[in-house]
Amino acid sequence: MTTTSTPTPAAKAAGATADYLDQRTGIGVVVKTFARKIFPDHWSFLLGEIALYSFVTILISGVFLTMFFVPSMGETTYTGPWSSMQGVEMSQAFSSTLRLSFEVRGGLLMRQVHHWAALIFMAAIVTHMMRVFFTGAFRKPRELNWVVGFTLLILGMLAGFSGYSLPDDVLSGNGLRIADGVIKAVPLIGSYTSYFVFGGEFPGQELIPRLFTVHVLLIPALILALIGLHLLFVVLHKHTQYPGSGRTEKNVVGYPVLPVYAAKAGGFFFVVFGVIALMGATMSINAVWNYGPYDPSPVSAGAQPDWYMLFLEGSLRLMPGQAEFVTWGGYTVSANIIIPAMIVPGILFTMLAAYPFIEAAVTGDRREHHVLDRPRNRPFRTAFGVSIVVAFFILALAGSNDLIATHFHLSINDITWAFRVLIFVGPWLSFVITKRICLGLQRKDRELVLHGHETGRIVRFASGEYIEVHKPLDAHERWLRVQHEAIRPLEIEPAEDSRGVRRKGYALDRMRQRVSQVFYEDRVEPVTPAELAASHSHGEHDALEADVHEPTQVGGGSHLVEPDAETGAEGRNPQI
């Protein structure tokens, strides 16, 4: 307290409580460290919070739902108020879902809030993951946190899948049937694994209660634990920050937790919950009374899973059937299911999970990084990320091919063929285009730094010459565009030492160098003070000879770091 007057009763009470706690927990140290901890301020840092708060919304609405939902496949006859289900035989799971929707006051709202929150949870995770990826926030020391986040992505998908299957309706039931078909396709143990999951033949009597335990206990427990770890890492490592004046690798610039972040983050929770409530109030979702109770016979047109599973659906739709074969011993290998359902997603997800380690190995960079990259300054990484996103997007579109067919009056067969081609061409093409865009933006930045903003003012000299006046960038604008590092392809020790003896480990180094060239050969380097000075001295020819005065061009064939080229005096390769 900074006042010297007598404390108010409220302040006294607060002080007494703090003292009580501190004497028993030593919490004073924590409060000291944490209360005014600095967090940088940028809207893109709030994407992870959208995920966190939508998860809290899921928990709150979920507890409400568990008070009324009956996770049982026991048969019952419906006697509730929804007329088109009157007298229909259904499982208790489905019946209790109808009861929640029509007989529990506010029950439908809670169901809709829960499901919209789940869709937004997954969307927020993906968006947050993209932000982290494109800004390079996964670099040391945050590689482990990337893996934790990736695991949260997978757990989220499992939570969603198990959750929307609980009402035991025709749509989600067919989704479970598909899951069973995929499980059966596993070689050797497929049929046994199917029995493991379903407690016998499909659909059995065990599945809904088991899914309930998974959905309400096992997965939320894991998610909460991993979220705790995820946030602990953020506190431990301190949050990253965008490049800018005054921001370095050795500081964090922003606002303190108390009061600014507490207010903004706390307020954002209510905003997220509020937006989800708005959606639950106005937009219908998962109207299971339209689908009917699960029965293996009916199916509805437009049979798709929730959006975050669509890539799997599209993958299954695109694969041609010929791939299935029977082995020499008479055993069936369903490659037409294994490839799209296990191998393709396996590859995509593994690349995503392993990327931080791949990039670290390729750059050989062992330093800590706390200042983020602007995506344009890392063309390979940005292009790679875009192509992965495009791959998932094309698969998701392929999973919606029947809706595309009806909405655009196209043939579903033609659409399928188009996507069969696009799934290969699309990612490659988007990689090339994105990389070129990044390099182009970097060149634009160079131009801007060297020559300043175009003011639109034209000046005519007495001699008759016209030039446009350029306004040079101020120090802050310029810093943003020159602060990044130009990563160059790896330089390695030469193949032979000074006595001509071949070096062990050269082959591995050479391979790493080749990979690093793929990543970093094409680059635009940031402007150096020398270049800026040079451009100023040639100021009157600004608009005409810009190309000639750039000493460091985009890296290309002529600047390849070739170990076979003449080695310099120190035995190392020529510098660019």
Next chain:
Amino acid sequence: MSTHDTHSHELEPHGDGTLPDRFENPGHPEHHQRLGDLDPKANKKAERQVLALFTVSVVGTIAFAVAYFALGDPTTDPTKIASATRTENLWLGLTLAFALLGIGTGAVHWAKTLMNDHEMSEERHAIASDAESREAALQALQDGAEDSGISRRGALKGAVIGALALFPITIALPLIGNIGGDWNVGKLKHTMWKKGTRLARDPSGRAIKASDVTIGSVFHVIPENLEEAEHPLDEKAKAVVLLIRLDPRDIKSEQGEGWSYDGIVAYSKICTHVGCPVALYEQQTHHLLCPCHQSTFDVADSAKVVFGPAKRALPQLPITIDDEGYLIAQSDFHEPVGPSFWERKK
């Protein structure tokens, strides 16, 4: 000529005349005052706005309670259940949304306009512990290992690892033993269709006469005795069948001699891809389309695959009629129905 103001200091040469290699961080930009910091009236206005937003929340909560009681029970009139539920959902949801958004926007607006917005800076320290602590940690672990004597007693090490590795069997055995039901995967190869089982309409269970089936029609079929099974849904998941009548001249092939009756063919409804019901019958092309992944089967040609990710044709159910004219199965399917699995041909 570009008009410069003064050169910024990064371009001033060093004492020895050389320029620095890279630009240097210019340091924190100047702090911009907000309107609320400069003008006390604007400050007051912002405060009033924050108050208003929190009030919106309180009003929302009160409105929620009012709506909850005023709207009453939507089930009182079953003929209006859809619109009553919609009204209740809308009003409870909207008032809830306002109650929440009021708090959220109020808190954020407060932080943005009224709270101290001077940017602050905090130092980052290296994440790794200092050399001394690491030494001490290493030493502590080594001392602990020394004291346990484990490095000298190899047998103990092996024993402890062995015991720990084995004990999960006590949990795993009963769990896995029971979790798969009777583990009899052989059941996947058979359905409840037998010789003489009548084909019945799904879901009513009424038997079907051959004369009921007209050209161009499709019947969804279950075994007549389905409800008598111990696990009807499990049996239904394998036994559902599609019954289609074609002009006998259009039938190009079938899976067995005499398996159809007078142009009436019966094929399994379970897709051989991953098990969805292949329910869409296109009368003119006599194709069966599965809505899940678009596998397409030609009914006139042994239901073989003409498009899509399925590999195998739908198994055909051999049918004939009994002496009353009802359609009956001649036997079970001649191969396992549904998706492929490792041992399906064994």
Next chain:
Amino acid sequence: MKALAARRHDRRAPIVLLLLALLLTGGLYAVLAPTSADAAAAAPSASDIQTGEKLFQANCATCHGPSGAGTASGPSLIGVGAAAVNFQVGTGRMPAQQNGPQIEAKPVQFDDEQISQLGAFVASLGAGPAVPTEDQVDPSKGNSANGMALFRTNCAMCHNAVGAGGALSRGKFAPKLWETSPTHLYEAMLTGPQSMPVFSDTNLSPDEKRDIIAFISEQGDVAPGGLDLGSLGAVSEGLWAWIVGIGLLIGAAVWIGAKSS
């Protein structure tokens, strides 16, 4: 008189006059305009069949042959019955105009009387299903719960769980059912137009057909949860979650992160 004259210059007078004029015109129109013929047709007379034949020769014979026996461009109509004609012509599908994967509904080209005359002619070519009576297609007489159970097994796979429509192969599709009249629904089931299977009375009895009609008539109306988003399932829900949910929330995030002025 003076009082009236005093009020005549009220500035609202023109509006009132306009409304009165509209009411008058509307009322006159409602009374005097010709009404369409009643759906319940009396037994076709010989002249109906003759007029029907003339209409047929002018509009249908090119593809269906002068005797309705079919040509390379159109199937035989012998035995399809008046029900098929009422459906095809009554929904505007026939006369077919455009080549495509399937013939689509378009503005109806004939009035009810002409349609029943065409139907009478086609029925005379060979016995076939007749146009259903009002009673047979009355939704209020059907059991929508039974209708839904039947719809789920027989119709939802093509037309979607609530009749919002769905895709078939090669550009064909099963249309949305919400705006189809009960009579046309009945006839479609009975005659199996284009790709649709034939649901003869031995497959779905007349009562069962009526139950299905009762179910369909309740769809596309009020969704208890709010906007139905087309009743298309999880894909549209995911799309709206991204557009509305993430859109609004990113907007909120930008607002929160932005410096206040």
